């Protein structure tokens with residue numbers, strides 16, 4: 001179907017008259033009207049929208065791929081049709097907002113025709129026609145270097161252009177507020193939760209959902225992350241797996257695309273502590289030291305980590321501990337879907353693998369990135385059913401330094417001393433050091449939050465959902481590259 005009477009509007013105020021055509025299931029074409037000598041437009045196979053402009057200074061063919069479009073939205077009052085368009089300028093570069101605006105002439109009949117056409121295009125930008133989606137958004141003004149509100153404006157502007165998305169915003173005023181709200185949310189009135197903060201608030205949201213009587217249903221609400229904190233491992237892991245850059249618009253774009261993926265969660269037990277849920281990581285030794293000890297340098301933003309890392313490398317304190325995890329023998333009678341065993345009880349019948357040693361690094365992780373610049377477990381997909389244990393035992397300062405320096409690129413996995421083990425559950429029993437001097441640095445960091453330096457057990461529990469996922473095609477690419 002051709003749409004006639006469309007005028008493409010440019011930022012300088014000029015317009016070009018174009019005809020627009022949706023070629024079903026494949027592409028949309030914008031063609032300059034009265035272009036008599038055009039011998040027919042040849043569309044590349046993956047081209048979804050082509051725009052041919054007569055003006056020399058405009059590109060003659062402009063291609064808007066479906067993968068870069070979030071929809072075509074008609075404003076009946078102004079008779080404007082907006083293509084919400086966020087292309088990448090370079091293949092692996094960040095997305096930029098470059099909407100294409102058409103002014104439609106003609107009466108109500110023409111607008112009706114355009115509206116149906118736009119709905120068709122929007123449907124093709126997503127897996128199915130977009131249905132109304134209500135997001136609950138938590139913005140933490142105290143996270144990272146205090147820029148979360150400004151970052152949210154970028155995402156909000158994008159979501160506002162898509163009439164099927166509505167947002168209820170909560171600017172948090174205290175710690176644990178997101179947890180408390182998530183524990184009370186009506187599951188029926190919320191299609192997704194968006195966190196504009198760091199991983200600490202994502203942890204709070206999953207804990208709020210998991211604490212409910214109807215946790216099984218509540219955890220079906222997908223959770224998305226716009227990086228507003230300092231570490232932002234969750235956002236980075238989602239974006240990297242989807243082939244997106246690490247950025248605010250990129251994260252908002254992926255959320256608006258509306259795809260979801262499963263996430264493994266762990267029930268966490270410790271003596272005399274209320275149950276918790278972990279979505280990201282557990283660390284001890286130098287890593288917990290850096291994560292928690294660097295809190296006092298929060299005013300440095302992301303820089304607090306490298307600065308404190310240097311201090312910890314000069315004064316390393318290994319963790320002496322025992323770790324138990326189920327062997328992957330297929331004959332194992334162990335049923336991990338049953339409730340976790342009490343910590344003061346022996347482990348259920350195994351077989352279990354046991355490791356006792358001095359760990360210079362002990363880091364359990366549920367996804368590929370442990371922070372936006374820490375590629376701890378390259379290729380580790382969310383929802384794979386396993387956590388990875390990254391270990392470095394009895395390492396000298398040299399090896400430890402190489403390990404820490406390799407984390408950004410993931411090259412630490414190439415060190416002979418690095419061990420990356422897969423496990424579906426584990427119990428960790430730390431030994432306290434006799435010296436008082438080290439006790440202040442005997443810490444565990446669970447999803448970036450301090451928990452007592454006591455035995456701790458992580459056991460699979462009903463999983464969560466992530467708002468934002470690779471498209472089927474990109475998922476295939478990721479799987480192929482593993």
Ligand SMILES: Nc1ncnc2c1ncn2[C@@H]1O[C@H](COP(=O)(O)OP(=O)(O)OP(=O)(O)O)[C@@H](O)[C@H]1O
Nearest residue numbers: 143144172173175176198199200201229230231232
């Ligand atoms: N208005 C507020 N004032 C003070 N603290 C808040 C407020 N709102 C939320 N918080 C708390 O701020 C803490 C830090 O947030 P969060 O962990 O998300 O950011 P971050 O520490 O900067 O990032 P990351 O965890 O990725 O390093 C959370 O524990 C949260 O409960």
